[in-house]
Amino acid sequence: MTYSEGGGASLEHSTREDGIGLLLKAAELGEANAASALSVVYSGSYPGIEANPQKHIYWLKKQAEWGKRESDARNLAYRYAQGDGVPEDRKMARKWTKRAARIGDKQTHTMLHECSNSGCNKKDATGTDFKKCAQCRL
Numbered sequence: 001m002t003y004s005e006g007g008g009a010s011l012e013h014s015t016r017e018d019g020i021g022l023l024l025k026a027a028e029l030g031e032a033n034a035a036s037a038l039s040v041v042y043s044g045s046y047p048g049i050e051a052n053p054q055k056h057i058y059w060l061k062k063q064a065e066w067g068k069r070e071s072d073a074r075n076l077a078y079r080y081a082q083g084d085g086v087p088e089d090r091k092m093a094r095k096w097t098k099r100a101a102r103i104g105d106k107q108t109h110t111m112l113h114e115c116s117n118s119g120c121n122k123k124d125a126t127g128t129d130f131k132k133c134a135q136c137r138l
Contacts, residue, residue: 016048027059032068035059053085064096070105073097077108 020041026034039059044051057079063072077096080089100108 020049027062030066032063032066035062035066036069036072039063057085064099067099067103070100070103070108073100073103074105074108 023034023038027038039056041049042052042056060076064076073096077093079085081093097108
C-alpha cells in the first residue's frame with residue numbers, strides 16, 4: 001500500500017488526503033517519485049480521485065524539467081503536439097522532444113531518425129512537423 005492509497009509505515013489511521021499531502025510535501029522538496037505519483041493521481045486514472053488536468057500537467061512538467069526519467073519529456077512533448085491537457089504548441093513540442101533526445105530517450109531518438117529519413121521533417125532534424133507525419137507525432 002502506498003501513501004496515496006492511505007498507507008505508510010508511520011501512518012496508522014491515515015486517509016487518502018493525508019497520503020496526497022505527504023506526496024505533495026515530498027514533491028515540493030524535489031522528490032521525483034512523489035512528483036510522478038502525483039502526476040498519476042491527478043491524471044484521472046487513480047480510483048476515487050477526480051482528474052485535475054492542470055495539476056497533472058504541472059507535475060508532469062516538473063518531472064520532465066528534473067530529467068529523472070526520459071519518458072517524462074517525451075510524454076510532455078506528445079501532449080503539446082496533440083494539445084492534450086495543454087494548448088497545442090509545436091514550439092513546446094519541439095523543445096520537449098529535444099530535451100527527451102538529449103537526456104537519452106531511445107524512443108525519441110528512433111522517432112527523430114525515422115522522421116528525418118521519411119522526408120516529413122526536411123527543414124530541421126529536431127523541428128518535427130507533427131501534423132504532416134503521424135510517425136512524427138511522438
